[in-house]
Amino acid sequence: MTFIAKTKRYHEMPYNRCGNSGIKLPAISFGLWNNFGGEDTLENQRRMLMKAFDLGITHFDLANNYGPPAGAAEQNFGRILREDFSNYRDEMIISTKAGYRMWDGPYGDWGSRKYLISSLDQSLQRMNLDYVDIFYHHRPDPETPLEETMSALAQIVRQGKALYVGISNYNAEQTQQAIKILKEQHTPFIIHQAAYSMLDRTIENGLTDILEENGIGCIAYVPLAQGLLTSKYLNGIPKDSRAAKEFIPFLNERDISSDKLQKIKSLNEIALERGQTLAQMALVWVLQQKSVISALIGASRVSQIEENVKALNHSSFTHKELDAINDILL
Template sequence: MITHEVNPRYLASSERYEKMPYQRCGKSGLRLPRLSLGLWQNFGAVDSLANARAMVHRAFDLGITHFDLANNYGPNYGSAESTFGQIMAEGFDHYRDEMIISSKAGYDMWPGPYGIGGSRKYLVASCDQSLKRCGVEYFDIFYSHCFDPETPLEETMMALDYIVRSGRALYAGISSYSPEQTREAAAILKDLGTPLLIHQPRYNMMDRWIEDGLTDVLDDEGVGAIVFSPLNQGILTNKYLGGIPENSRASRGEQIYLNESDLSDEVIAKVNALNNIAEQRGQTLAQLAIAWVLNNKTVTSAIIGASRVEQINDSVAALNNLDFTDKELTAIDTILK
């Protein structure tokens, strides 16, 4: 008799909400976990489904209720959403009302003029495709993934407004918009009656661009912030404390946005100095980096990436020590000046 392996129905930990703190997103009624799980890498068609499933389940068991996707996450494009959809279908979907699931469109997704940008045509079509891949009826948040200078901002925001009003998403978000673009986008959406919920920018100890105007705009407009790359593509971890390991992605130039040139002797010296502060705080360097971004009062949540369950455990442990002394903050600033 032929037998087929059946994945047992997943049952979440009964303690999942006991330790994870949640913070209100801007002036909305929505609260997000201080850490969210990003599926940018390690959830594609080339990756292990079993490992992806284990990471999603572990994150949820630890109180991470927000799963962040985009149409082009993979590889291949769309495959991270398909992976998440398969996990949902295999016994995770009965927790749907306890989750925040987000996706985005803006960067290139399919050939031709309608597969990239900020047009209504692209955003609505991409949202529909993403919903099918994820196997859900709606997204909690749908983002314009990037500003499109060739499309009127009014059109992009009207598309987000339509996506919300049509039931495809509950909230509208933007990602990587400048302070000026963000203020204008918020004003347009306010007039349309669909307030801008959230902005998703890159932010870490080594990349503080949001402090030059963006956080002021978000505070003024009552918009939340969920930051990505808090570990600066792995630079702010113990991986490179002794230099660039042989056969690492950085040494082969395979890591997205990270090459050997990004890990100069000067950078590695700064990383080691930051690690000394982390050790004095009883944290790993990654935990210090996560705690640091969450110390910014505008930041609602930080998106963590992971390639294995242990990294999720380590990231969540950062929440055990989020407080900084003035001396520690000054020391960090001095190292990175």
């Protein structure tokens, strides 16, 4: 049976304008990174997407290599979109990316025009879409001229395969150069997806200033620092956690010092005083930062989505709280 969304789904979720563009993104967006592949059931994925949409989450973020295996997230999302959400496509912002290895040979990786356009064609086919709302270059290419990569994004917009474009994982200098090229090509560059959390404030080294000055929104990915900013690590590193598994490239035990664990415990004390979980406080903290318009969450079950959205019930900080947080982090 076709999904029927709740009529009051837009009543509680805040929507923030994305830079100088005409669109707004929900304060919480849903990313389909590691939990929408073959290892999870399609029914669980369907339940999470339905719950997210009922809670006012309209932005669903994918990439060509999301799964696992690569491509599976787009394929599964496309099937659920077709079977359950066909009436709601125009109420959604759907984004995807290309920039990491997808197929063998010299044309299946990085940032060439050949790769980006071919990859998006494949993504559209997997999702059964005519276009995506936002298409990102997923990471800078050290060998391909930036002019080629950016002109490929411009071409994709002209072809009607994407309405807007963005970049991800670019530093401040690379972002400034991309802004100049895309502005010259009259391409709607509206968003930068960057790692940003209480424990990773790298983009404060000038990138957020550039985004603010040029009217480009920032969507923060891994705002919970790969789970570090949750209750999971308050008593050390659990044996079944992501950090304890050596094959996880983004978070491992040797990266988690006793000093970092102490910071997490101290932050949790502030969260409890606010009547929030640590994860909820971490989400609303990142949403208070310069140029950030949305926090990108992942989930493996419905309850995680519900908990994260509840963070928005208490989204303001006192000066005392912010000072205490900075004393811990800086």
